[in-house]
Amino acid sequence: xxxxxxxxxxxxxxxxxxxxxxxxxxxxxxxxxxxxxxxxxxxxxxxxxxxxxxxxxxxxxxxxxxxxxxxxxxxxxxxxxxxxxxxxxxxxxxxxxxxxxxxxxxxxxxxxxxxxxxxxxxxxxxxxxxxxxxxxxxxxxxxxxxxxxxxxxxxxxxxxxxxxxxxxxxxxxxxxxxxxxxxxxxxxxxxxxxxxxxxxxxxxxxxxxxxxxxxxxxxxxxxxxxxxxxxxxxxxxxxxxxxxxxxxxxxxxxxxxxxxxxxx
Amino acid sequence: xxxxxxxxxxxxxxxxxxxxxxxxxxxxxxxxxxxxxxxxxxxxxxxxxxxxxxxxxxxxxxxxxxxxxxxxxxxxxxxxxxxxxxxxxxxxxxxxxxxxxxxxxxxxxxxxxxxxxxxxxxxxxxxxxxxxxxxxxxxxxxxxxxxxxxxxxxxxxxxxxxxxxxxxxxxxxxxxxxxxxxxxxxxxxxxxxxxxxxxxxxxxxxxxxxxxxxxxxxxxxxxxxxxxxxxxxxxxxxxxxxxxxxxxxxxxxxxxxxxxxxxx
DNA sequence: CTTAATTTGCACGTTATTGATCGAACGTGA
DNA sequence: TCACGTTCGATCAATAACGTGCAAATTAAG
Numbered sequence: 358x359x360x361x362x363x364x365x366x367x368x369x370x371x372x373x374x375x376x377x378x379x380x381x382x383x384x385x386x387x388x389x390x391x392x393x394x395x396x397x398x399x400x401x402x403x404x405x406x407x408x409x410x411x412x413x414x415x416x417x418x419x420x421x422x423x424x425x426x427x428x429x430x431x432x433x434x435x436x437x438x439x440x441x442x443x444x445x446x447x448x449x450x451x452x453x454x455x456x457x458x459x460x461x462x463x464x465x466x467x468x469x470x471x472x473x474x475x476x477x478x479x480x481x482x483x484x485x486x487x488x489x490x491x492x493x494x495x496x497x498x499x500x501x502x503x504x505x506x507x508x509x510x511x512x513x514x515x516x517x518x519x520x521x522x523x524x525x526x527x528x529x530x531x532x533x534x535x536x537x538x539x540x541x542x543x544x545x546x547x548x549x550x551x552x553x554x555x556x557x558x559x560x561x562x563x564x565x566x567x568x569x570x571x572x573x574x575x576x577x578x579x580x581x582x583x584x585x586x587x588x589x590x591x592x593x594x595x596x597x598x599x600x601x602x603x604x605x606x607x608x609x610x611x612x613x614x615x616x617x618x619x620x621x
Numbered sequence: 622x623x624x625x626x627x628x629x630x631x632x633x634x635x636x637x638x639x640x641x642x643x644x645x646x647x648x649x650x651x652x653x654x655x656x657x658x659x660x661x662x663x664x665x666x667x668x669x670x671x672x673x674x675x676x677x678x679x680x681x682x683x684x685x686x687x688x689x690x691x692x693x694x695x696x697x698x699x700x701x702x703x704x705x706x707x708x709x710x711x712x713x714x715x716x717x718x719x720x721x722x723x724x725x726x727x728x729x730x731x732x733x734x735x736x737x738x739x740x741x742x743x744x745x746x747x748x749x750x751x752x753x754x755x756x757x758x759x760x761x762x763x764x765x766x767x768x769x770x771x772x773x774x775x776x777x778x779x780x781x782x783x784x785x786x787x788x789x790x791x792x793x794x795x796x797x798x799x800x801x802x803x804x805x806x807x808x809x810x811x812x813x814x815x816x817x818x819x820x821x822x823x824x825x826x827x828x829x830x831x832x833x834x835x836x837x838x839x840x841x842x843x844x845x846x847x848x849x850x851x852x853x854x855x856x857x858x859x860x861x862x863x864x865x866x867x868x869x870x871x872x873x874x875x876x877x878x879x880x881x882x883x884x885x
Numbered sequence: 886c887t888t889a890a891t892t893t894g895c896a897c898g899t900t901a902t903t904g905a906t907c908g909a910a911c912g913t914g915a
Numbered sequence: 916t917c918a919c920g921t922t923c924g925a926t927c928a929a930t931a932a933c934g935t936g937c938a939a940a941t942t943a944a945g
Contacts, residue, residue, distance in 0.1 A: 359942095360891085360892065360893095376623060376626050378623065379932075379933095388893075388894090389893070389894050389895080390932085390933095391893075391894060391895080391933095391934090392892080392893060392894075394932090394933070394934075395892090395893090395934095398934095409623055409624070409625045410623070410624055410625075410900095410901060410902075410931095410932065410933080411623045411624065411901095411902090411931085411932065412623050414623075414625070414626075478762075480747060480748070480751065483744060483765060484744070484748065486765070487744065487765075487767070487770060488767075490767070493764065493765075494764065494765035495762070495763065495764050495765070495774075496760070496762045496763065496764075496765060496772055497762045498742075498759070498760045498761045498762020498763065498772065498776065498777075498780070499759065499760065499762065500757065500758065500759050500760075501747060501750070501751075501757075501758035501759070501760060503751070503752075503754070506751060508760055508762065510759075512762065512776065512780070513762075516762070516776070624901090624902070624903095643922080643923090652903075652904085653903070653904050653905080654904095654922090654923095655903075655904060655905075655923095655924085656902080656903060656904075658922090658923070658924075659902090659903085659924095662924095674910095674911060674912070674921090674922065674923080675911095675912090675921085675922065675923095
C-alpha cells in the first residue's frame with residue numbers, strides 16, 4: 358500500500374471511529390507503530406486529525422466543541438471583573454445583585470468579613486452563596502423562569518419598592534456604542550430598573566464582549582450609573598459617550614490572573 | 622482508554638450525576654484515585670466541573686449538596702418513597718413541598734405532564750426543578766438559612782396565608798413511636814405548620830430511620846395528616862398508634878431496588 | 886540492472902502517564 | 916475548641932508512549 362494512500366485511509370479511519378489508539382492503527386494497517394506516529398504527525402499538520410498521547414481524535418469531533426465552549430466563555434475574565442466589583446463594597450452594606458454569569462462570579466468573590474447583606478432574585482446567586490458564611494442572603498421570591506434562571510412576579514416588585522439598599526450591581530448583556538443598556542428578557546429588564554431605583558448607588562458590570570450589541574428591552578443609559586466596571590479588553594475610543602460618562606469607567610486588569618483556584 | 626477521552630468521559634459523568642465522589646469515579650473508570658484527582662484538576666481548570674473535598678460537582682448546576690449525606694444515606698430508598706408520593710398528584714394541582722433530602726428526591730420524581738404548580742421555600746427543591754419543563758415553580762422568598770438550606774421570614778408566612786394549595790408534602794426528620802412529628806429547626810417547623818394549614822390535603826413523607834426519634838420543635842401529630850408515606854423498612858408493631866392512624870400509612874416498596882454497596 | 890531517494894523498522898534516550906506513599910490539610914463530631 | 920478519620924497533593928518509581936538517528940527495505944529514476 359502506498360504511503361500516501363495509507364495516510365488518507367488512516368484519516369478516514371479516525372474520522373469514522375472518532376477515537377483510535379496508535380496500537381489499533383498499527384494492527385489495522387499492518388505497519389509499525391513508529392510509522393503510524395509519522396503518519397499521524399503529517400495528518401495533524403494538515404489539520405485532518407488531532408493527536409493525543411496514545412492515539413488520535415478526529416479533528417472536528419463534537420466532543421471537542423461540546424463541553425469546551427462553555428469553559429472558554431471568559432470564565433477568568435468574569436472573575437477579574439467580579440474581583441474589581443467586590444472592592445467597592447463596604448462594611449455592613451446592603452447590596453442588590455442582578456442575574457447573570459458575571460453576577461454569579463461576583464457572588465463567589467464577595468468578602469465574607471464585611472457583614473454584607475445580599476438581596477437578589479437570581480437562583481444562581483443564591484447557589485453561589487450557599488456556603489458563604491458571614492454573608493446574609495435575602496432571596497426575592499416569585500415564579501421560576503428557566504432561561505435565564507431567575508424569580509419574578511409582583512412580590513419581587515413589592516419587596517424592591519419597600520427596600521432601601523446601599524448599592525445595586527447590575528449586569529449588562531448588551532451595551533451599545535452610545536451607552537444604552539438593554540436586555541433580552543423583558544421581565545428581568547424591569548427588575549433591573551427597580552433594583553436601580555431601590556439603591557443609593559448603582560454599578561454597571563459587564564465584560565467588553567457585550568459592547569456594540571443591543572437587545573429589545575431598555576434598561577438604562579450609561580449616565581444612570583455611578584460606576585461602570587469592565588475588563589481591560591474594552592476599546593474606549595469606540596464608544597460615543599461624553600467625558601463625564603467615561604470617567605465612570607473602572608477597568609479590571611486581566612493580566613495578572615493565574616488559573617490558581619480560590620484561596621477560600 | 623485514552624487519557625483525554627477518559628477525562629471527557631468524567632466530565633460527562635459529572636454533568637449527568639451532578640455530584641460524584643472520587644472513589645466512585647475511580648471505580649467507574651478503573652483508575653486510581655490519584656489519577657482521578659489529576660483529571661478533576663484539569664477539568665476544573667477548564668471550567669467544566671467544580672471540585673469539592675471528596676469529589677466534584679457539575680459546573681452548571683452548582684447545588685452544593687453535601688457529598689457525604691448523598692453518598693452514605695440510602696439515596697435509592699428516598700427515591701422509592703418519592704416515587705410513591707408522586708403518585709398522589711393529580712392534574713393541574715398546586716403542591717406545597719417542604720424542605721429536606723426526601724423532598725428533593727420527590728422534586729426529581731415529579732410528573733412533568735400534569736401541569737403541576739410547585740410552591741416551596743427550599744433551595745434544593747428549586748435546584749432540583751431547574752430543568753423541569755412542564756412544572757411551574759414558585760419559590761417563597763426570604764432570608765437564606767444555611768443548615769438546612771431554606772428561606773424564611775415574614776414574607777414566607779404572608780404568602781402561605783394567602784394561598785390555597787391542593788396538597789402539602791411535609792418531610793419528617795423525627796417521628797416518635799407515639800406519632801409525634803418534630804423538627805430540629807424552629808423556623809422550618811413553623812413553616813411546616815403553615816404549609817399544612819394552607820393545603821386541602823396533607824401528606825407526611827418519611828423513611829423508617831426517622832421513627833423513634835424526637836427533636837425540640839413540635840410540628841404536628843400523625844392524625845393531622847391525611848396520608849403518611851414511608852418505606853417498607855418500618856416496623857408497624859413498634860408504633861403506639863390507633864388503627865385509624867395506621868390506615869393512613871402508605872408503604873413504598875423497595876423490594877426491586879438494588880442497593881448501593883456502601884464503600885465506607 | 887544500477888543508483889538515488891524515500892520509506893520503514895528498530896534501538897535507545899526522552900517524555901508522559903499512572904499508582905503508591907506519606908505528611909499536610911480538611912471536615913466531623915465530641 | 917480539640918482529636919480523629921478522611922481526603923488531598925507533592926514526590927518517587929514504574930510503565931508506556933514518544934521522537935531522533937540509523938540501517939535495512941522499498942520504490943523511483945536512469
